[in-house]
Amino acid sequence: MGELLGVAVLGAGHMGADHIRRLDGVVSGARVAAVADPDTARAQEALAGIDGASVHADAVAALDAPGVGAVLIASPAPAHEEALLAAFARGLPVLCEKPMVPDAAGALRVVEAEARLGRRLAQIGFMRRYDAGYLRLKTLLDGGRLGRPLMLHCTHRNVSSPPHFTSAMLIDSSVSHEIDAARWLLGQELTAVTVLRPAPSPGAPPGLQDPQFVVFETDRGALVDVEAFVNCGFGYQVRCEVVGERGSARIGDEHGMVVTERGGACAEVPLDYLVRFADAYDREVQAWADAARRGRVTGPGAWDGYAASAVAEAGVRSLEDGGRVPVALAPRPALYGESGR
Template sequence: MPIPGPSPAAPPSPVPPSAAPLGVAVLGAGAMGADHVRRVDQLISGARVAAVADPDEARAAALAAGIDGCRAFPDPLAALDAAGVDAVLIASPGPAHEEALLAALDRDLPVLCEKPMVPDPEAALRVVEAEAKGGRPLVSVGFMRRFDAEHLRLKALLDAGELGAPRLLHCRHRNLAVHPYFTEEMLITDSVAHEFDAARWLLGQEVTAVQVFRPTAGLPGHTGVNDPQLVVFETDGGVVVDVEILANGGFGYQVQTEAVCERGTARIGEAHGLMTNAAGRWGGEIARDYLTRFADAYDREVRAWVAAVRRGATAGATAWDGYAAAAIGAAGVEAQRTGRRVPVELAPRPAPFMNAV
């Protein structure tokens, strides 16, 4: 069945006249936040960076420097209250998301929140309920694959039914390396979270159960993470999805998906960048990270979000999608820990999220 989203009930929040740029507060000045500050400042028409917040105020100030009218704050809530802020882009670490989201909703500010919306399903449900109580759609969640050109082509192909009904999805998610603080649970909650959302979106089906398989020995030299792992999940439409997750591949960043359908297959993510043929050899480039591979998707996502805010709507994944990813992730972590097949339990959907977008 189609994945529902919030219905566009209630009048939109006030936003600047169409001629005035949308003032965006960016929370988080790390790699993701810095990339979004650059994007909004240099690439997105109709928006400007009004504030940057980070506990490291010097880092926030460095990003704000040179942007007219932009102020730096160590406190994210102070940034939400800054003059000229009309909307919020959350790119801080996941554990800080709930407070920022609830504060933005309390101020009736539209939000684009990077994934994970929040790390655990209980907190995610609190965000869903707070948005539903407000009566208007305000939260968009940054599952950027929904804006990637290749994923959009695969989605259109599956929706059109040209290959018949999908039966399997084979996915690969490979990283160059991860930070020292990266844990084995984060393979599920931070990395495979993308596949959880992409599968729900591509198939229009809910995930019902998860199982995780681990090799007897992980890659050498990476303590704390048994790597790679195979995550298998089932949907309420009878599709089986397998995901190879490799956190420390050492060669680059790859995201690939193959749909096996009744009358054929379709595959995306095969190659990106320059390909060469010379001296009896062929070769090409592999993106180093997600910011490179999905740069265009991030641009499309933020552009769509700014346009949606002006319409009083959301763009891409909703707060309910963020909650669903967290609930599937919790089942995945339990499956990873126990080796068992774990059912996914979703709370009843609040009324504003019952109708399809």
């Protein structure tokens, strides 16, 4: 346990650069050994002030760089499948940002490849499982204090969406976090999706269906609703309220400083996810590094990544075609047991 875990970071964009900073200055027991990005100048910039890391234009080449013992994938989602399979072939533990693979068929190929290995190597970056508020809500639900959960109400708002954002990405990129959080909090699978289309906000770019109202059904009769609004204009807000047989509980109101001055008070609202979930990201990467150094993988796994992709794919069909769309999951390999629920 004395040797630092050398990590190859794939992708040096907004998320990748933040993880490079985190591995270098926050996480103990790990270091950045290599960075891969087609824009090598961007990779060099992300490594400013960090010694001993190599830079690569090719992601797979970074896996073979000296000192690499683990992989953190923060590249665009279409590149994830190739990187995951390459990491599996080398026996490297992986932390892969969500979505694991955008399409359910590709995600299932990753699950099947890992199952053939007979051991888990992949953890998927659903960082809400490491957020203090979500952890408290999970503990409350598991303790049975509220009785059987009946409904889960979720809010997911962003200041604005990137230029490349599509209507489908509200579901397979933004709402994918709620998909995983709902499965984890409730301990239930999502079995059907209905996406409702309110009148688009004037702040949404032309052609973008924003906001969206998404309703999930579960295999034990609970309902989950998500307001996804990625061009709200005022801040980044994530809230979650569970309604049970004997009470309710809500998280997400407590973030940000409240300034009281003469004549009134003003509450700060975080402007993006890296601010709102900074602590959760720190805990997530630290837990992953600690486990990887022990030859283990914990946290949400490849099955969770596949389930999220399958549910999101059904959601996109509902968005495009209208109506309720059932979710069909492949049989769960024995490797994963019930760990994702």
